[in-house]
Amino acid sequence: MSSILVQVIVGGLLLGAVYALFSSGLTLVWGMMNIVNFAHGDFVMLGMYAAFVVFTLFGVGPLGGVPFAALLLAVLGVVVYFTLIRDIMKGPMLAQVLGTFGLALLLRYSVFWWFGADFLSLPQNIVGGTFAFLGLRIEAARLLAGVVALVVTLGLHLLLTRTTLGSKMLAVAEDATAAQLMGIRPDTMQAIAWAIAAGATGLAGALIATFFYIVPTVGETLGIVAFVTVSLGGFGSVPGALVAGLLIGVIESLSAYLIGAVYKDVVVYALFLSFLWFRPQGLMGKI
Amino acid sequence: MMRRVIWPVLLVAIVLAYPLVFSSPFEQRLGALVLLYAIMASSWNIVGGYAGQVSVGHVVFFGCGAYAAMGAYAHFGLPPVVGIPGGIVLAVAIAAIVGVPTLRLSGHYFSMATIAVAELIRLVVTNIDYLGAAVGLSGPTVPRNIFDLSFISALPYYYLFLAVLVLTLLITWWMANSRMGFYLRAIRDSERAARSLGAPASRIKLYAFMLSAGLTSVAGALYALMFGFVDPDSGLGLLISVKILIIAALGGAGLLFGPLVGAVILVPLEEISNSLLGGKGAGLTFVVYGAIIVLIARFQPGGILTLINRELTRRAKPQDKEKTLAAGASHAP
Numbered sequence: 012m013s014s015i016l017v018q019v020i021v022g023g024l025l026l027g028a029v030y031a032l033f034s035s036g037l038t039l040v041w042g043m044m045n046i047v048n049f050a051h052g053d054f055v056m057l058g059m060y061a062a063f064v065v066f067t068l069f070g071v072g073p074l075g076g077v078p079f080a081a082l083l084l085a086v087l088g089v090v091v092y093f094t095l096i097r098d099i100m101k102g103p104m105l106a107q108v109l110g111t112f113g114l115a116l117l118l119r120y121s122v123f124w125w126f127g128a129d130f131l132s133l134p135q136n137i138v139g140g141t142f143a144f145l146g147l148r149i150e151a152a153r154l155l156a157g158v159v160a161l162v163v164t165l166g167l168h169l170l171l172t173r174t175t176l177g178s179k180m181l182a183v184a185e186d187a188t189a190a191q192l193m194g195i196r197p198d199t200m201q202a203i204a205w206a207i208a209a210g211a212t213g214l215a216g217a218l219i220a221t222f223f224y225i226v227p228t229v230g231e232t233l234g235i236v237a238f239v240t241v242s243l244g245g246f247g248s249v250p251g252a253l254v255a256g257l258l259i260g261v262i263e264s265l266s267a268y269l270i271g272a273v274y275k276d277v278v279v280y281a282l283f284l285s286f287l288w289f290r291p292q293g294l295m296g297k298i
Numbered sequence: 299m300m301r302r303v304i305w306p307v308l309l310v311a312i313v314l315a316y317p318l319v320f321s322s323p324f325e326q327r328l329g330a331l332v333l334l335y336a337i338m339a340s341s342w343n344i345v346g347g348y349a350g351q352v353s354v355g356h357v358v359f360f361g362c363g364a365y366a367a368m369g370a371y372a373h374f375g376l377p378p379v380v381g382i383p384g385g386i387v388l389a390v391a392i393a394a395i396v397g398v399p400t401l402r403l404s405g406h407y408f409s410m411a412t413i414a415v416a417e418l419i420r421l422v423v424t425n426i427d428y429l430g431a432a433v434g435l436s437g438p439t440v441p442r443n444i445f446d447l448s449f450i451s452a453l454p455y456y457y458l459f460l461a462v463l464v465l466t467l468l469i470t471w472w473m474a475n476s477r478m479g480f481y482l483r484a485i486r487d488s489e490r491a492a493r494s495l496g497a498p499a500s501r502i503k504l505y506a507f508m509l510s511a512g513l514t515s516v517a518g519a520l521y522a523l524m525f526g527f528v529d530p531d532s533g534l535g536l537l538i539s540v541k542i543l544i545i546a547a548l549g550g551a552g553l554l555f556g557p558l559v560g561a562v563i564l565v566p567l568e569e570i571s572n573s574l575l576g577g578k579g580a581g582l583t584f585v586v587y588g589a590i591i592v593l594i595a596r597f598q599p600g601g602i603l604t605l606i607n608r609e610l611t612r613r614a615k616p617q618d619k620e621k622t623l624a625a626g627a628s629h630a631p
Contacts, residue, residue, distance in 0.1 A: 109595040238410050238413075
């Protein structure tokens with residue numbers, strides 16, 4: 012294999028880890044409450060702008076921007092849960108789609124109105140430049156983003172499977188009424204799930220911002236990437252989201268390299284639709 | 299008894315006389331746009347409201363019609379109207395291809411699949427030179443004869459759109475009161491129960507989707523006729539899908555006149571805010587849109603018409619109660 016191809020694949024894996032991180036937020040909420048958050052991509056977009064604002068106001072790089080964005084989005088997640096999600100969850104399907112879709116528009120165009128439609132970006136070498144490793148040229152920003160995202164996604168998986176809090180959340184996902192009879196508050200658990208899910212998007216957004224352009228409509232594309240990842244990985248499965256995220260990162264990079272950057276989204280969408288045709292339960296999920 | 303006759307007659311008179319009374323170009327254009335969006339939202343209503351399958355990619359069908367109409371002129375020199383049947387066939391075929399796998403699954407899949415298809419097709423069309431790529435296709439700049447249906451005034455479009463809207467509503471009404479309509483309502487309330495009683499749920503949902511797609515493509519062709527061009531943004535942009543969805547939901551999804559009520563409220567709101575705020579207003583318009591949708595979803599998922607129906611029921615005399623209730627209950631939260 013040529014070294015360029017390896018380079019492309021490694022780049023895809025690093026990007027895919029970030030995809031996995033914000034997609035695991037979507038899969039958590041979806042699997043637990045059976046609600047699809049159409050504003051998920053716009054949460055990532057907010058994370059990117061949060062990192063940008065932290066940098067322009069305080070001159071602090073990702074070290075300050077990433078925790079700030081995660082915290083800000085986690086708070087937003089809880090607020091959205093209590094003001095909107097809790098009520099539309101009980102409503103008809105149309106209300107669920109409309110509610111989160113309306114939220115997406117509200118967030119996207121508030122940012123558009125405030126910051127304008129210009130492409131923004133953080134300074135190129137905010138994390139450190141590019142270095143050579145085993146003959147590969149690796150951007151420090153992408154490496155940092157990929158590694159942090161991978162660690163946090165694995166941490167999320169451990170949180171869900173190895174801790175009491177995780178068990179409580181899974182219990183609510185299984186049967187909210189039964190969980191309530193066991194003394195678990197579904198409301199609290201679902202609010203925590205929203206905090207984690209939105210916090211993960213904030214974290215991911217701030218990480219992507221170190222090497223990606225920042226624009227209000229970026230959430231649209233990233234939101235679809237999250238949908239594709241989740242449906243590929245299976246609903247409610249964090250390991251599934253991890254595998255699918257890495258896979259999509261690699262497929263995107265390869266198709267951009269082999270057939271042209273314009274078609275990388277086309278390939279991802281087509282892949283998504285063919286999965287809906289042939290294996291709607293995803294790679295690792297069950298319906 | 300008299301009041302029952304007077305109100306509909308008065309409404310019909312107002313609709314027919316509107317462009318003659320409010321005859322400035324802005325007002326006539328506004329009236330035509332309200333009707334056009336009412337056609338689109340009413341078509342969406344068949345699958346989104348009556349069948350309860352929330353399509354977020356309806357712009358694809360709109361684009362089929364718009365591109366077919368402009369393509370008939372740009373490539374074959376035919377009047378754009380001639381492209382309409384082709385657009386319908388294309389839209390119905392796409393609906394079948396997307397609908398067969400996704401309508402078997404739970405509702406969210408369908409919503410997501412429709413978004414993905416719409417974005418996929420927009421990206422592909424943007425790169426196809428035959429379809430004008432990013433620039434799009436144009437209609438006749440100067441009308442060659444009456445069949446080009448190219449007018450400077452919005453007045454002819456107003457009556458053309460009105461006729462199509464009436465036809466769309468008649469088809470919807472006929473469908474809602476046929477066997478298919480009863481199946482759809484049963485499926486929306488509980489698909490499992492409907493299936494166990496022998497309703498062919500997947501097939502009926504697919505038919506509704508295909509019917510809705512065909513009608514939406516007609517609306518797309520009409521849009522292209524009036525504006526004289528189509529490009530990937532105006533013919534396949536996600537925001538058009540969103541607008542269709544909002545109009546139907548605001549008025550009342552699953553009610554015959556819901557989308558019309560939504561269009562009468564929302565389209566003037568947008569046109570006026572755009573003309574007042576100019577370019578900078580575009581962002582703000584969608585902020586307001588977003589806020590409106592969130593509020594509807596949170597407080598009144600049945601739409602405004604449901605609210606009005608309930609109010610009428612409260613005031614109605616006891617013997618009228620049953621009738622208004624039946625109209626209002628079909629999508630009460």
